[in-house]
Amino acid sequence: MTTAEIAAKLDAHDPLAPARDRFLLPAGTVYLDGNSLGALPAKVARTVGHTITKQWGEDLITSWFRGGWLRLPLTVGDRIGRLLGAGPGQTVVGDTTSVQLFNALIAAARLRPGRRVLLMDAGGFPTDRYLAASAARLLGLELREAPMDRFAEAVRAAGDQLAVATASAVDFRTGELWDLAGLTRATHDAGGVVVWDLSHATGAVPLALDRDGIDFAVGCSYKFLSGGPGAPAYGYVARRHHDRLDHPLTGWHGHADPFAMEPSYRPADGIARYRSGTPHILSLVALDAALDAFCDVEPEQIRAKSLSLSAFFIDCVDEHLAGRGFDVVTPREPQRRGSQVTLRHKDAEELMATLIERGFIGDVRPPNLLRFGLNALYVSHADVLATVRELHALT
Numbered sequence: 001m002t003t004a005e006i007a008a009k010l011d012a013h014d015p016l017a018p019a020r021d022r023f024l025l026p027a028g029t030v031y032l033d034g035n036s037l038g039a040l041p042a043k044v045a046r047t048v049g050h051t052i053t054k055q056w057g058e059d060l061i062t063s064w065f066r067g068g069w070l071r072l073p074l075t076v077g078d079r080i081g082r083l084l085g086a087g088p089g090q091t092v093v094g095d096t097t098s099v100q101l102f103n104a105l106i107a108a109a110r111l112r113p114g115r116r117v118l119l120m121d122a123g124g125f126p127t128d129r130y131l132a133a134s135a136a137r138l139l140g141l142e143l144r145e146a147p148m149d150r151f152a153e154a155v156r157a158a159g160d161q162l163a164v165a166t167a168s169a170v171d172f173r174t175g176e177l178w179d180l181a182g183l184t185r186a187t188h189d190a191g192g193v194v195v196w197d198l199s200h201a202t203g204a205v206p207l208a209l210d211r212d213g214i215d216f217a218v219g220c221s222y223k224f225l226s227g228g229p230g231a232p233a234y235g236y237v238a239r240r241h242h243d244r245l246d247h248p249l250t251g252w253h254g255h256a257d258p259f260a261m262e263p264s265y266r267p268a269d270g271i272a273r274y275r276s277g278t279p280h281i282l283s284l285v286a287l288d289a290a291l292d293a294f295c296d297v298e299p300e301q302i303r304a305k306s307l308s309l310s311a312f313f314i315d316c317v318d319e320h321l322a323g324r325g326f327d328v329v330t331p332r333e334p335q336r337r338g339s340q341v342t343l344r345h346k347d348a349e350e351l352m353a354t355l356i357e358r359g360f361i362g363d364v365r366p367p368n369l370l371r372f373g374l375n376a377l378y379v380s381h382a383d384v385l386a387t388v389r390e391l392h393a394l395t
């Protein structure tokens with residue numbers, strides 16, 4: 001069979017094909033950058049419009065209580081929790097991933113007083129590295145770093161000095177998926193606490209935070225979750241830590257009784273204390289509407305489609321781009337892949353600029369990586385083949 005026949009067959013048997021209609025994609029565009037900014041879900045504009053005209057415009061301040069605004073960080077948190085493999089009452093939504101990560105690192109370290117090592121992923125996303133360095137400085141911890149393929153070794157080497165280990169579940173450059181359960185177990189064996197950044201995993205790979213015993217997790221909701229530009233991030237804290245959870249940003253929304261206006265801080269029970277200030281309602285409402293795209297979809301279905309797309313992408317590269325200077329950087333073993341394909345090419349920047357002009361949108365990470373994000377809800381095998389063919393025409 002030709003790759004065109006294979007694409008047609010795979011798309012004809014794709015149970016997620018109807019989900020594409022839940023997104024507004026411009027005609028003539030192949031969108032493979034949903035791992036950076038998810039496409040616009042069709043419901044968002046209407047829902048946000050209603051919040052503005054009805055709730056804000058007419059109901060005014062009563063919307064905080066009667067309209068449910070105050071509880072949105074928790075209700076939207078539980079909806080994301082379903083995609084994290086987290087039972088209700090452990091996930092909160094608000095602020096940025098950077099802020100959520102800072103909170104998680106500090107709160108995690110406070111659970112392990114006396115231990116002096118903060119271990120981070122050497123290839124991590126820049127903001128994660130910058131924040132880990134600042135958290136270590138603030139707490140007087142020694143910052144160590146290790147590449148992910150030697151992370152478990154570094155955890156064991158830190159031994160009883162390990163306070164916190166932090167890493168990303170999926171490498172943002174290569175798309176490699178790491179062994180969350182195994183590395184969490186290794187961290188616990190050393191007596192440490194783990195903080196995972198799930199930005200490139202949530203909505204793309206099945207997660208089991210409760211089952212895997214993960215302590216803390218954070219992540220973006222504007223990538224695979226399609227929550228919109230600057231959509232608020234999420235933070236997960238395992239229930240067993242709630243009673244001792246010492247949140248660094250003790251804002252009034254984490255207080256046991258915010259509207260009593262007490263002079264001193266008293267934390268709320270449970271995950272509710274893991275909030276800080278007034279939530280970004282318009283962005284939360286957009287994210288809440290965006291999550292409807294996932295409502296009848298199981299993470300395993302997303303995984304099956306995503307792996308089918310990335311395997312097909314790699315097959316097409318092998319078949320159509322051999323000898324044209326491309327290397328497949330993303331692992332070929334399915335269990336090691338997230339939901340993107342990364343190609344190395346010496347002219348990455350120029351190639352991507354031309355691709356985008358022609359309606360095929362991916363992105364570039366310096367110095368020479370072309371990234372193609374594969375959102376199983378709206379990308380087809382035909383999209384993948386068309387992109388590879390365009391690369392063929394350009395090289």
Ligand SMILES: *Cc1c(COP(=O)(O)O)cnc(C)c1O
Nearest residue numbers: 096097098125168172197199220
């Ligand atoms: C996208 C991404 C971020 C972005 O953080 P913001 O605070 O939303 O800017 C952080 N960490 C990782 C791993 C990411 O992939």
